[in-house]
Amino acid sequence: MIRLTFMTDARRVIGASTPEGNARRFALLPPALPQVMSGLYAAAAVAVGGRSVAGAAQPVLSASTKFILTTDPDQAAAGELAHAAVCANYIDLIERFRDSEEELNVIGGLTVFRMFLHHADRLDIAETSAAVPGDLVFDDWVTAGFDVTVVDEWEGGRTLRASRPEGAAARNKRSAMALYDVMFNWNRPRDAARLFLGEEYRQHNPHVADGPAAFVEYFERMAGEYPGKRVTFKRAVAEGNLVALHCHQHWPGDHDYAGIDFFRFDDAGRIVEHWDVLQVMPERSANPNGMF
Ligand SMILES: NC(=O)c1ccc[n+]([C@@H]2O[C@H](COP(=O)([O-])OP(=O)(O)OC[C@H]3O[C@@H](n4cnc5c(N)ncnc54)[C@H](OP(=O)(O)O)[C@@H]3O)[C@@H](O)[C@H]2O)c1
Known part of the structure; x- marks a missing residue:
């Protein structure tokens, strides 16, 4: 505990x-x-x-x-x-x-x-x-x-x-945020994979290949290229075996992004599939509401 x-x-x-x-x-x-x-x-x-x-x-x-x-x-x-x-x-x-x-x-x-x-x-x-x-x-x-x-x-x-609320949906939400936190903020994708990914990890982001090893390789490279990168979570929604996270990604020296990630979980609570959509944070907006 x-x-x-x-x-x-x-x-x-x-x-x-x-x-x-x-x-x-x-x-x-x-x-x-x-x-x-x-x-x-x-x-x-x-x-x-x-x-x-x-x-x-x-x-x-x-x-x-x-x-x-x-x-x-x-x-x-x-x-x-x-x-x-x-x-x-x-x-x-x-x-x-x-x-x-x-x-x-x-x-x-x-x-x-x-x-x-x-x-x-x-x-x-x-x-x-x-x-x-x-x-x-x-x-x-x-x-x-x-x-x-x-x-x-x-x-x-x-x-x-x-x-913590009880139940699988709450547990999955927490695991999705923790995976992202360890991998992105703490630059420890190998630890993140060990703690949260399944043996199979189906990837839909076109920059990253399938499987935990490719996840580790890609984010170890990003950790080297973007020291100080940071993600904060704005919203998290869970339904069935899916979790959606609404995120602000900060990449020093590059754009900030508003992103939505979806993660699919297996019955043991391991993450086995990922989709994401990313939008560069705009400098101007027709409304005063911000991206989040
Ligand atoms: N309000 C409260 O209840 C409360 C309680 C406690 C403290 N505080 C405040 O918090 C502030 C200090 O916070 P802080 O963020 O500056 O420092 P901190 O959280 O006290 O210390 C961070 C430590 O993490 C270590 N670290 C970094 N990466 C690590 C890793 N992967 N594994 C293990 N250790 C790792 C750093 O090591 P290195 O030594 O190698 O850099 C550093 O010593 C002060 O203002 C204090 O008053 C508030």
Whole structure:
């Protein structure tokens, strides 16, 4: 089981990109927040980013296993925390904890939340009523297909819980977004294929050949040619064994595209067929509505 825990405000701001910005931010947080967060953080195992390790030092996590996500094998911070280990490949944690009774609580920051979002079973969110200054926005979860309920209200904010709806359609939606996320945003098409594709993968995009190996080869090439490319999901619809995703693709140095992808799933929940239509994002429009 994978859970994400974070604090945010109604604008979905979760942090600041500078230490000064974060200090300003912390000074304005409601006094009740540390206690609320400490209740939500408690877990036998947590995952934390190399730039957010301070969050794993709190007393409630003193006995927890801490996986510090960093691609730097000499990450010094791991040595200063009890029960800490460096993890250079977040996919290893996903494979270990998804579909497991064991719980992994992902406690930030922004990059790490995005790594795990589409694999998360639950989000625990402390939301302040007042806006708190900051420039790091985490809003991907709003359109990721969770059911959100209010579980508690406290002075200065409330606690939300976002859970996955039951059933194959919801599971397929989540897998389609996760496939795309791992392959496109994290540039790990081999991991994406391992986690989500069937042995056969029928392709209708004319640039890519059939099968998982061709999918990996094509997107490894795209990862090299377009570092920093990014997809965000605007809408996801599931019916029967099909999922449709309405996406914004950003290709640095090239056009942005509005796209619709269709994925077909087999009975085991693996993706076995793909279609897409892509439209260059126009510079002008006859209406004020934008492409999404
Ligand atoms: N509101 C909240 O609840 C909350 C909670 C925590 C943090 N935050 C905020 O989040 C911000 C920090 O977020 P951030 O995005 O800058 O950093 P981050 O999420 O804390 O750290 C990202 C880490 O991911 C590692 N990484 C990149 N690719 C990886 C891969 N494939 N496998 C494993 N690890 C990988 C990076 O490694 P390298 O070290 O090699 O670059 C980096 O250390 C701060 O402003 C902080 O205050 C907010």
